[in-house]
Amino acid sequence: MDYFLELLLGGLTRGSIYALIALGYTMVYGVLGLINFAHGEVYMIGAFVGLIVSGLLTVLGWPVLAIVAIATVCAMVYAAAYGFTIEKVAYQPLRHAPRLSPLISAIGMSIFLQNYVLLAQSSDFQAFPQLVPDFEFLEPYTHIILSSELVIILAGVVTLIVLFLLIKFTKIGKAMRAISQDRQMAMLLGVNVDNVISATFIIGSALAGLGGILVASHVGQINFYIGFIAGLKAFTAAVLGGIGSIPGAALGGLILGWTESFATGYVSSDYEDVFAFGLLVFILIFRPAGILGKVSSEKV
Amino acid sequence: MQTILDVKQLTMDFGGLRAIDHVDLDIKQGEIVALIGPNGAGKTTFFNCITGIYKPTGGDVLIAPPEKKQKRINGKKPNQITVAGLARTFQNIRLFANMTVLENVMIGQHCRTRTGIAGAVFQGKKVRAEERRVIDYSHTLLKKVGLDQYVHHLAKNLPYANQRRLEIARALATDPFLLLLDEPAAGMNPQETAELDQFITRIRDEENVSILLIEHDMRLVMSISDRIFVVDYGKKIAQGTPAEIQNNKNVIKAYLGEDIDDA
Amino acid sequence: MAEFKKSFIAALWFVILTFPFVAMKVDSFEKVVTWRWDNVLYMGVGCFFFSWLWRYLLQRKEFSKTEDKNKKSLFQQTLKDRLFSDPKVFRPVLIAAFCVAVIFPFLFSPYQTTIMTTALIYVVLGLGLNIVVGLAGLLDLGYVAFYAVGAYSYALFNYYYGWGFWSILPAGAILAAMFGVVLGVPVLRLRGDYLAIVTLGFGEIIRLILENWDEVTFGPQGIPNIPKPNFFGLEMDFQTTTLYMYFVVFVMTIFTIVVVRRLNNSRIGRAWIALREDEIACQAMGIDTTKTKLIAFGLGATWAGMMGVFFAAKNSFVNPHSFTFIQSAMILCIVVLGGMGSIVGAILAALILVLLPEYLRAFSEYRMLIFGGIMIIMMVFRPEGLISNVRRKYELHGGEKN
Numbered sequence: 001m002d003y004f005l006e007l008l009l010g011g012l013t014r015g016s017i018y019a020l021i022a023l024g025y026t027m028v029y030g031v032l033g034l035i036n037f038a039h040g041e042v043y044m045i046g047a048f049v050g051l052i053v054s055g056l057l058t059v060l061g062w063p064v065l066a067i068v069a070i071a072t073v074c075a076m077v078y079a080a081a082y083g084f085t086i087e088k089v090a091y092q093p094l095r096h097a098p099r100l101s102p103l104i105s106a107i108g109m110s111i112f113l114q115n116y117v118l119l120a121q122s123s124d125f126q127a128f129p130q131l132v133p134d135f136e137f138l139e140p141y142t143h144i145i146l147s148s149e150l151v152i153i154l155a156g157v158v159t160l161i162v163l164f165l166l167i168k169f170t171k172i173g174k175a176m177r178a179i180s181q182d183r184q185m186a187m188l189l190g191v192n193v194d195n196v197i198s199a200t201f202i203i204g205s206a207l208a209g210l211g212g213i214l215v216a217s218h219v220g221q222i223n224f225y226i227g228f229i230a231g232l233k234a235f236t237a238a239v240l241g242g243i244g245s246i247p248g249a250a251l252g253g254l255i256l257g258w259t260e261s262f263a264t265g266y267v268s269s270d271y272e273d274v275f276a277f278g279l280l281v282f283i284l285i286f287r288p289a290g291i292l293g294k295v296s297s298e299k300v
Numbered sequence: 301m302q303t304i305l306d307v308k309q310l311t312m313d314f315g316g317l318r319a320i321d322h323v324d325l326d327i328k329q330g331e332i333v334a335l336i337g338p339n340g341a342g343k344t345t346f347f348n349c350i351t352g353i354y355k356p357t358g359g360d361v362l363i364a365p366p367e368k369k370q371k372r373i374n375g376k377k378p379n380q381i382t383v384a385g386l387a388r389t390f391q392n393i394r395l396f397a398n399m400t401v402l403e404n405v406m407i408g409q410h411c412r413t414r415t416g417i418a419g420a421v422f423q424g425k426k427v428r429a430e431e432r433r434v435i436d437y438s439h440t441l442l443k444k445v446g447l448d449q450y451v452h453h454l455a456k457n458l459p460y461a462n463q464r465r466l467e468i469a470r471a472l473a474t475d476p477f478l479l480l481l482d483e484p485a486a487g488m489n490p491q492e493t494a495e496l497d498q499f500i501t502r503i504r505d506e507e508n509v510s511i512l513l514i515e516h517d518m519r520l521v522m523s524i525s526d527r528i529f530v531v532d533y534g535k536k537i538a539q540g541t542p543a544e545i546q547n548n549k550n551v552i553k554a555y556l557g558e559d560i561d562d563a
Numbered sequence: 564m565a566e567f568k569k570s571f572i573a574a575l576w577f578v579i580l581t582f583p584f585v586a587m588k589v590d591s592f593e594k595v596v597t598w599r600w601d602n603v604l605y606m607g608v609g610c611f612f613f614s615w616l617w618r619y620l621l622q623r624k625e626f627s628k629t630e631d632k633n634k635k636s637l638f639q640q641t642l643k644d645r646l647f648s649d650p651k652v653f654r655p656v657l658i659a660a661f662c663v664a665v666i667f668p669f670l671f672s673p674y675q676t677t678i679m680t681t682a683l684i685y686v687v688l689g690l691g692l693n694i695v696v697g698l699a700g701l702l703d704l705g706y707v708a709f710y711a712v713g714a715y716s717y718a719l720f721n722y723y724y725g726w727g728f729w730s731i732l733p734a735g736a737i738l739a740a741m742f743g744v745v746l747g748v749p750v751l752r753l754r755g756d757y758l759a760i761v762t763l764g765f766g767e768i769i770r771l772i773l774e775n776w777d778e779v780t781f782g783p784q785g786i787p788n789i790p791k792p793n794f795f796g797l798e799m800d801f802q803t804t805t806l807y808m809y810f811v812v813f814v815m816t817i818f819t820i821v822v823v824r825r826l827n828n829s830r831i832g833r834a835w836i837a838l839r840e841d842e843i844a845c846q847a848m849g850i851d852t853t854k855t856k857l858i859a860f861g862l863g864a865t866w867a868g869m870m871g872v873f874f875a876a877k878n879s880f881v882n883p884h885s886f887t888f889i890q891s892a893m894i895l896c897i898v899v900l901g902g903m904g905s906i907v908g909a910i911l912a913a914l915i916l917v918l919l920p921e922y923l924r925a926f927s928e929y930r931m932l933i934f935g936g937i938m939i940i941m942m943v944f945r946p947e948g949l950i951s952n953v954r955r956k957y958e959l960h961g962g963e964k965n
């Protein structure tokens with residue numbers, strides 16, 4: 001029973017992470033109709049900024065709580081800045097290009113960022129300090145859930161709620177929805193499309209940065225390549241739930257998290273990634289619109 | 301005259317929006333029929349439904365190619381419908397921008413030719429002969445539409461009116477018995493529109509096709525159509541000869557007097 | 564001055580962005596931070612000039628766009644276009660290139676010859692992927708999976724059943740084609756960007772299987788002692804084998820060029836390009852898009868499979884590490900740099916991307932960074948590639964009679 005609970009909560013943790021990253025894919029897809037391949041790299045950047053900042057502050061001897069807070073904020077801000085810049089450099093000049101161009105540019109950006117971090121930092125795994133302290137009240141349950149896992153789950157839930165309210169009730173949220181419905185029309189109605197797209201990238205990337213630092217502190221090590229697999233899986237989650245849909249991202253994240261957790265727990269851990277990709281291929285083939293997505297036909 | 305296209309109770313829903321609502325339409329061999337209506341009435345959607353680009357929610361589309369049995373085509377794929385003999389142009393021009401004018405027309409012949417990979421690689425006699433035929437036929441078509449001086453130019457470099465002509469030539473190359481033209485005069489200047497008049501009639505006569513066209517230019521519509529169908533908000537509100545349509549109350553109301561007086 | 568300010572601001576922005584990465588290095592166990600201020604300086608200066616160049620290129624692109632429209636440059640041909648369309652110009656170039664390629668292994672050491680063989684393998688891979696991405700417009704990010712299928716079919720069939728190179732070459736090709744079709748049938752109905760992701764996932768799955776299925780594939784250790792192709796059972800020393808391998812690949816390259824060239828200007832090739840240009844119009848013109856895509860995808864896979872067999876033979880050794888996403892990215896970069904659908908472009912790009920890191924060691928460290936950069940820069944400034952695919956002018960006659 002404990003093993004089952006452990007897998008269940010483990011899956012929930014993974015699911016929250018995938019959801020955090022998947023939100024970025026889904027939001028960008030909503031407004032631009034583009035798969036932002038470089039999104040996983042933003043997550044990796046967030047993790048590295050967390051590592052560097054917390055390392056620096058530790059050396060300077062700052063108190064633990066301040067380190068955690070500052071490192072998290074820095075990770076999110078930097079991730080947001082990277083997301084913003086990526087859009088300006090690699091996507092904005094291609095707004096009217098053939099459909100293949102922004103995709104290739106996105107792949108290029110992803111490869112570029114990975115290798116930039118590899119060259120500037122290191123190709124080896126780097127130890128990541130444990131930022132989340134061990135909560136005393138969890139002491140008796142550590143065989144089921146760790147405090148870092150609890151924090152990840154809570155962060156996931158809170159983010160989702162905040163984001164949902166943001167999209168539903170704020171001006172920027174309404175503008176995003178307007179653009180995803182009909183960009184031309186939104187433009188005619190006076191929505192500043194460039195600003196909304198930038199905002200979308202900033203929000204999505206900040207969430208990925210948050211995911212990056214949380215996971216890094218939970219797993220305890222990072223390297224330049226972590227964004228690739230995480231990004232691919234988060235994308236799977238987004239598609240699974242129905243790309244473009246925010247609740248879909250959460251649902252997809254959970255399903256993928258549990259699938260992986262139980263499959264590796266009860267079947268085999270060698271093929272962890274194969275399960276995820278297999279699931280992706282399976283959904284795309286049988287229900288490309290995802291669980292909550294709508295089937296839409298292109299206007300001709 | 302034989303009925304070559306028979307659309308019965310065609311209906312198309314997008315989510316909650318009913319873009320076409322139980323529309324009937326028929327075309328007889330050799331006719332030029334116009335489909336008119338205000339913007340957003342559902343005319344293009346109607347085209348998309350009968351050419352298989354959208355799957356209609358309800359109704360039937362029946363075609364009867366000359367000397368062949370009648371058959372249902374709703375639910376078929378666009379390419380199958382083109383092979384069956386319906387060819388179309390698009391309201392927003394959709395040429396193959398980076399191919400030459402000649403190649404654009406040659407693509408139209410794709411479904412009437414056979415060369416496969418092996419043929420293309422080995423370039424046997426038959427393959428070369430087929431290729432020759434396609435080139436010559438396409439060139440002939442281009443002459444007919446008056447584009448033969450542009451054969452080797454990229455389609456994207458053609459002026460607007462000529463792009464529309466090229467779309468027509470490309471559609472003709474698929475060897476259709478019914479040609480569907482979506483706003484062929486859109487974006488043309490008055491003189492080009494005036495030329496279009498004779499152009500369409502000539503195509504009908506020379507190529508032996510019937511024509512269904514969507515058009516906003518009432519002078520053009522009234523002068524070349526044998527019959528006219530009017531739709532508004534997805535519903536058919538009138539049908540008849542140009543003279544009948546001009547005096548139809550519903551039509552005048554739908555247009556609120558616009559355009560119709562010029563005719 | 565305004566330009567100066569813009570560049571300055573851009574440089575400042577990038578310095579801030581990259582600061583934690585280039586300036587600091589933290590060791591959280593030893594608790595030391597290494598500062599690298601010199602890097603910040605390089606970054607700032609580099610970004611300053613680069614942003615200047617970026618804006619200059621953007622302006623030039625805008626300018627040439629309006630220029631094109633104004634002049635209605637229908638009849639204009641650049642020198643470069645002439646170089647590739649005028650037989651008087653390109654024939655001698657072609658013959659010269661052929662001669663150089665033939666005498667190359669006799670002039671240079673076996674080491675150089677091996678490098679050149681690798682380069683030629685990439686030329687063929689580039690041409691193969693060019694069919695899929697460049698002509699048909701299907702973004703395949705898992706091309707290397709089919710390459711792996713070819714390589715491992717040689718390695719495994721040889722290890723378990725003792726098959727030779729020449730019997731496995733067609734087998735590997737067919738096997739890869741089958742993989743291509745089996746993956747393609749369900750996936751090719753999807754939108755282009757989903758296809759990209761699925762092929763990426765597929766590439767990873769193949770690699771993971773090769774890595775984890777120890778009993779059959781020997782996992783990460785790989786399979787050694789794969790024999791080279793034999794020449795009617797002749798015993799050959801190392802030097803002759805290298806030479807022989809080079810010429811086998813060279814012949815394969817020529818064969819590929821001929822095939823791709825003929826396809827490009829055939830009924831099938833035109834259908835691919837139409838598909839790339841506008842899928843809906845293509846289908847409305849009576850082309851079965853699913854079938855057309857499948858042919859492109861399967862053919863691309865076939866070529867990758869064949870080259871996989873060559874690769875295994877050339878290296879005498881395979882392991883999963885040769886088939887990572889990096890390889891797919893590199894081949895894609897060849898297509899993008901060369902120009903979508905352009906044969907000459909793919910050849911040039913493959914030679915540049917393989918030989919440059921090989922001979923400029925300093926460059927090789929930054930190889931992947933540069934691949935990524937090339938993809939972005941090409942898409943933003945020159946989406947048609949180094950050498951744009953010039954459409955053939957079909958000869959006209961006979962048409963006059965009508």
Ligand SMILES: Nc1ncnc2c1ncn2[C@@H]1O[C@H](COP(=O)(O)OP(=O)(O)O)[C@@H](O)[C@H]1O
Nearest residue numbers: 297298299314319339340341342343344345346
């Ligand atoms: N793919 C689609 N999805 C949703 N709505 C559509 C789609 N295509 C057309 N419509 C809607 O159907 C209606 C009719 O459009 P259309 O057929 O283009 O009109 P027309 O050609 O008569 O101007 C419009 O309200 C349009 O927004």
Ligand SMILES: [Mg+2]
Nearest residue numbers: 343344345391
């Ligand atoms: Mg319309």
